[in-house]
Structures are given as structure tokens and as C-alpha cells.
Amino acid sequence: MYKILIVGSGGVGVMAAYALDLSPLAEVTVVVRSDYDIVQERGYKIESVDYGKIEKYTPSHVVKTVSEAAKFGPFDYVVVSTKNTPDIFKTEDLVDAVVTPEKTTIVLLQNGIHIGEPFIEKYPGNIVLSGVSMISSTNYNADITHTSQDSLAIGYFNNENIATQAQKDSAMSFIECYHNGKNHCYYDENVNFTRWRKLVYNATLNPICALTGVDVGRLEIFGGNDTLVRAAMKEVYAVAASDGVDLPTEVADIMLASDDGVYYAPSMLVDIIKGNYIEVEVIVGNTVRVAQKNGVEAPMLSLIYHLLQVVQKKTMELKGRIVLPEQRPDHSFKLE
Numbered sequence: 438m439y440k441i442l443i444v445g446s447g448g449v450g451v452m453a454a455y456a457l458d459l460s461p462l463a464e465v466t467v468v469v470r471s472d473y474d475i476v477q478e479r480g481y482k483i484e485s486v487d488y489g490k491i492e493k494y495t496p497s498h499v500v501k502t503v504s505e506a507a508k509f510g511p512f513d514y515v516v517v518s519t520k521n522t523p524d525i526f527k528t529e530d531l532v533d534a535v536v537t538p539e540k541t542t543i544v545l546l547q548n549g550i551h552i553g554e555p556f557i558e559k560y561p562g563n564i565v566l567s568g569v570s571m572i573s574s575t576n577y578n579a580d581i582t583h584t585s586q587d588s589l590a591i592g593y594f595n596n597e598n599i600a601t602q603a604q605k606d607s608a609m610s611f612i613e614c615y616h617n618g619k620n621h622c623y624y625d626e627n628v629n630f631t632r633w634r635k636l637v638y639n640a641t642l643n644p645i646c647a648l649t650g651v652d653v654g655r656l657e658i659f660g661g662n663d664t665l666v667r668a669a670m671k672e673v674y675a676v677a678a679s680d681g682v683d684l685p686t687e688v689a690d691i692m693l694a695s696d697d698g699v700y701y702a703p704s705m706l707v708d709i710i711k712g713n714y715i716e717v718e719v720i721v722g723n724t725v726r727v728a729q730k731n732g733v734e735a736p737m738l739s740l741i742y743h744l745l746q747v748v749q750k751k752t753m754e755l756k757g758r759i760v761l762p763e764q765r766p767d768h769s770f771k772l773e
């Protein structure tokens with residue numbers, strides 16, 4: 438029996454909890470923050486393309502905080518499915534109380550690129566798995582709407598302190614718990630490729646829609662395809678190549694056409710509209726940092742990155758995280 442903790446109970450996290458809870462191999466604990474009272478009272482209500490209608494799903498253990506979860510440990514797996522915003526809080530610090538050195542495997546079901554390093558640095562004796570999730574699932578007050586098959590690619594962020602086979606075995610055991618006849622969860626030998634591939638969309642269309650305030654359909658109709666999106670995608674290709682990943686040329690077209698027929702608002706745009714933080718650092722910031730490190734020119738991505746950083750600061754001010762002086766500081770310099 439594997440003890441598994443899920444930290445982050447949004448649309449992705451709850452469906453992961455549900456899949457793992459179906460397995461006789463897993464005992465699942467979920468950290469639930471804002472929906473805690475509702476879940477205690479009536480569980481989750483789920484409408485799922487994979488599982489149908491579930492009136493009441495209550496995870497085996499529900500706790501309010503990560504530190505409270507420790508009493509159901511020690512955990513074999515800690516699945517991190519929170520939003521990934523290291524400029525707001527660091528997820529590697531969040532799970533400190535529930536990661537047992539050299540025992541717990543950490544599973545990152547999160548967006549972005551090069552997100553494994555901070556975990557391996559902090560937990561050098563632990564295995565860190567890379568999960569790239571393709572799922573459309575939202576959680577609105579413990580009502581889950583899940584509309585496209587849960588497809589989860591699992592590999593590992595190579596930890597040089599640990600034998601390759603052990604990292605692979607840990608991935609396989611996790612897949613064994615997660616996979617069932619309804620969802621699709623598979624071992625991905627080249628999960629870095631899968632992450633970079635997803636980024637062709639997420640580092641370009643997603644932020645450009647967020648910055649312009651239009652959905653992907655309007656962005657195309659208003660002329661953004663070639664002037665903005667393709668140009669930015671070209672830079673993602675070059676940065677990926679410098680990181681050892683060669684993306685096939687058709688990926689750009691596939692991504693541009695992926696929401697054909699719908700005026701689809703990507704998640705970053707939705708977050709900005711709602712006044713939420715965006716995953717700017719792991720999606721665009723890390724891409725720009727890889728470009729810099731490898732000497733790759735990425736002027737569009739840098740511009741997008743710095744514009745998004747300003748937007749993020751604006752959100753921080755609105756949420757009261759940044760408090761500005763009433764009067765603008767005076768930097769007036771003396772003219773000779």
C-alpha cells in the first residue's frame with residue numbers, strides 16, 4: 438500500500454486524487470484549503486468525461502494544511518498540483534513537513550520548464566517525477582467539471598545522486614496506482630520533450646492572449662498569428678534546441694490550430710481577468726533564463742516576460758501584497 442498525499446486541490450489535483458483513490462494500491466490524503474468545509478459536508482461533486490457523474494467523492498483523508506497531513510504519513514508520494522508561482526511562494530518549501538528524506542517521491546503535476554531543479558537542490562536524496570498533464574478540469578466550489586480525457590505523461594527529473602533504475606521504478610509504481618481503464622497515464626522516456634512541446638503553446642499563445650486581453654480566436658482574426666505568435670514560437674524552438682530538445686516544425690501549426698472553431702480563452706487570460714496570479718516565472722521566466730544561459734537570442738520572449746512581470750506586480754498590489762507609498766518616490770536627479 439502506497440501512502441500518497443495530494444497538495445493542491447484544483448481541477449487537476451482532485452481528478453488525480455480520484456484516480457489514485459480508485460486503486461487498491463493507494464491510500465490518499467488530500468490537502469483542501471478553501472473548499473474544506475464543503476468537502477467535509479458533502480464531498481466533491483464530479484462530472485467527468487472519464488468516469489461519468491459522481492454525486493459524492495470524499496478522499497480517504499482530507500486535511501486543511503500540509504502540516505496537518507503529516508499525521509497520515511510518512512508518504513511514499515507527495516503529488517504537487519498547486520499553481521506554480523515561485524515569485525509568490527515556493528512549492529518546495531510548502532511541502533517541507535511531508536517530504537521524508539530519501540523516502541518520499543515528489544511528483545510535480547505543474548506547468549513550466551526546469552521546475553525540478555529547486556526540488557532536487559532542496560531534497561537531494563529524493564526522487565522527483567515530472568508529470569505533464571493534458572486535462573480540462575475545473576474546480577468551482579468543490580464542483581468538478583472534467584471535459585477531456587485525463588492524459589498524464591510521467592517521467593523523472595534526473596537526480597544524479599540516485600540510480601536511474603530507481604527513478605524509473607518509482608515512476609512505474611506511481612503509474613500503476615494512477616492508471617485505470619478510463620484515464621491515460623503512461624511512462625514518458627522523454628518527458629523533457631513533452632514539457633517543451635506544451636510550452637510552444639503556453640509560453641506564446643497563453644501570455645500573448647493574457648497581455649492583449651483577447652482569446653485565441655480573436656488573436657488569430659486580428660492578425661496575431663504571424664506578427665506575434667509564430668515569431669515567439671520560433672524562439673521557443675531555438676531555446677528548446679539549446680536545451681537538447683528538437684521540436685518538429687509542425688508543432689507550431691498544431692498549437693495554433695488546437696482551439697480551432699472556438700473562441701477559447703487560455704488559462705493565463707482567465708487568471709488575469711479574475712485578478713489571479715499567473716505562472717509567469719516557470720512558463721516564460723525559466724525559458725528566458727535558459728536562453729540567456731545558452732546564449733540564444735529570444736527578444737520576443739524577453740519582452741513578453743518583462744511585460745508579464747509588471748502585470749504580476751499589479752496583481753500583487755491589488756491583493757495588498759505590495760503596498761506603495763502614497764506619494765510617488767521622488768528620484769529627481771540634479772541637472773548640472
Ligand SMILES: *[C@@H]1O[C@H](CO)[C@@H](O)[C@H](O)[C@H]1NC(C)=O
Pocket residue numbers: 550551552553554594595629681
Ligand atoms: C531534462 O531536463 C532536466 C532539466 O529540467 C535535466 O536535468 C535532464 O538532464 C534532462 N533529461 C534529459 C534526458 O535530457
Ligand SMILES: *[C@@H]1O[C@H](CO)[C@@H](O)[C@H](O)[C@H]1NC(C)=O
Pocket residue numbers: 657658660662663689690691693694
Ligand atoms: C493561423 O495559423 C493556423 C495554423 O497554421 C492556420 O490554420 C490559420 O489559417 C492561420 N490564420 C491566419 C489568419 O493566418
Ligand SMILES: CC(=O)N[C@H]1CO[C@H](CO)[C@@H](O)[C@@H]1O
Pocket residue numbers: 548635638639643703704705716720
Ligand atoms: C497555465 C497554462 O499555461 N496552461 C495552458 C497550457 O497549455 C494548455 C494547452 O496545451 C492550455 O490548455 C492551458 O491553459
